[in-house]
Amino acid sequence: MTRTDDPTPPPVAELERVTRTYRMGTNEVRALDELSFAFGRGEYWAVMGSSGSGKSTLLNLLGCLDRPSSGHYRIEGVDVSTLDDDQLSEIRSQKLGFVFQSYNLIAQLNVLENILVPLFYQDDPPPGAEQRARGLAERVGLGNRLDHRPMELSGGQQQRVAIARALVNHPTLILADEATGNLDSQTAQEILALLDELHAEGRTILIVTHEPDVGARAQHVLRLKDGRIETVVRDQNPAPTRRALEVR
Amino acid sequence: MKGPSLLRTVRLGVSSLLLHKLRSLLTMLGVLFGVFAVIAMLAIGEGGRVEAIERIRGLGTLNVLARSVKPPEVFATGQQAVRVVSYGLTEADLARVSATFPGVRCVVPVREIFEEVRHGDRAMNPRVLATQPIYIDVTGRNVVEGRFLAEEDERNVANVCVLDYDVARYLFPFESPLGQEVKIGGDYFSVVGTVLPRVRQESDPGKAGAGTAEIFIPLETGRKWYGNVQVKIRAGSREMEEVELHELVVAVDRQENVMFVADSVREMLVRNHPNGDYEVRVPLELIREVEAQARLWSFVLAAIAVISLVVGGIGITNVMLATVTERTREIGIRRALGAKRNQIVVQFLVETVTLCIVGGLVGVAAGLLSPWVLEQVLHKRAIVTLNSPFLAFSISVVIGVVAGLYPAWRAANMDPVEALRHE
Known part of the structure; x- marks a missing residue:
């Protein structure tokens, strides 16, 4: 699937006529309706849309927490639609990083342990896992809070831990679900700055949000309506971060 | 699941148990008493048997007694x-x-x-x-x-x-x-x-x-x-x-x-x-009768004790079901971060089996002390046979697995999306 003549980078996640239907009593609801789209490597996408537009469903599918009712979804060329539950878990632990709106840290574990959870479920945890987790905690500014429990941290700090956790397994795709939804604007800016930084490093990020200013910071915007694509805006910001990186 | 990851899972289960010390202790008591009861009951049965046989031995096992009646x-x-x-x-x-x-x-x-x-x-x-x-x-x-x-x-x-x-x-x-x-x-x-x-x-x-x-x-x-x-x-x-x-x-x-x-x-x-106008008594025959009777008695007593062990197991299932519900969100997080179903099953099974092993061991210790207590309090002879602690302990571990299987299965089969949404 290499298309050398195509200017867009090779897709990390590719949807092909994906439909997801839910049964609500006797009605059938189409949360996603024959959606086809490709997210390229190193891109930073904001997925926007009103509630009920299919944002969450799309995120669950992309996160391999759900399977399409029909159509195909490929991560780095692997068709996920045909995988069984264990294989999906494997993909989640190897290729995906999650950042949730409500942080979703495990209350009984401390910061370091929380960051290590994704590696906990890999059959062959990479060597130096703890060292890496320490480094990530350092990076998100929590190097001195390693043995704190989530309850002892502020919302912003918890979300930083969650981001560190999302990075620990070297994911090919980072999925953020309303990552700033529970934070005040000051803290939200810090988290968004962190995401910008990750994008600048070349990571593929997808953030689901309904806040316009969060969407405005992303490189590209995908707007959904009734389970279909409404608009696609590419390169709304002329990649300032990438240039900044080149200067350095 | 490989060795080191199993070890990590065991450590995780134990730390979850320690998080709710009182709950774990109370749950464990059911198994503890069950194991104790199995050992004590078998010991009482065995004591009765040995006592009866000793009495009959006094008549001479090589004798046949004919008596006028x-x-x-x-x-x-x-x-x-x-x-x-x-x-x-x-x-x-x-x-x-x-x-x-x-x-x-x-x-x-x-x-x-x-x-x-x-x-x-x-x-x-x-x-x-x-x-x-x-x-x-x-x-x-x-x-x-x-x-x-x-x-x-x-x-x-x-x-x-x-x-x-x-x-x-x-x-x-x-x-x-x-x-x-x-x-x-x-x-x-x-x-x-x-x-x-x-x-x-x-x-x-x-x-x-x-x-x-x-x-x-x-x-x-x-x-x-x-x-x-x-x-x-x-x-x-x-x-x-x-x-x-x-x-x-x-x-x-x-x-x-x-x-x-x-x-x-x-x-x-x-x-x-x-x-x-006579009766014939054969001590050897009596011994056999007593042994048959003692076997029956031991069986009945042990069955009652095993029932109490099973009740303890049901208690564990109950508590674990509540725990699983309480930790739905954690299960969702773990699943989202890559935990496979069987890893969730093992996580919860480790908790019940640990409860049963610890409860079982304390029960065995109490059971081994039971003859002494019974002799002091009831003046009844009780003898712990060599195999009864092993028997009671393995029953308790089996019960731990069986009791934990359904809650663990429930936990593993939650829809991760639903579980993440759980408040």
């Missing part, structure tokens, strides 16, 4: 004022048994004399048994002091007697009875020895509480002084009984022959005593 249908012979009831084993039976049956080592006749025994102002009613010297060999009794009856006593028709230890202690509380005199009915006997008492049996004749105290005198002496006809005073009425021999102890040479000899003796007696 007053037949119910025998009433007064005629309308005389004084009734004489005649029944029981005879010298002819003795001769037949000793002469005919192969495998019989010897036959020891025993007569019982119903007289009061006195020494000074102390009186008691032990069984007075007139028998031959060989009696002590076939019953395996032990001499404490002096000697048992001897052949020359028999020849001389000597007025000598041997007391069992209970009688000796009662009649001669402060001195050795050797060389002293006791009065049996109207005659004086000098004491030549004492023997260990027999372990009491439920089926022993005589008043309850009278014990099994026994005095032995030579057979010939008994015959000479007390005759075959004895007067019994019962509930105000006088009754005369004529019994030649009260008991025959048939000693068999080898254990394999015991049942054969017992059957032969029964057959012979049926033919010669159509009125059924």
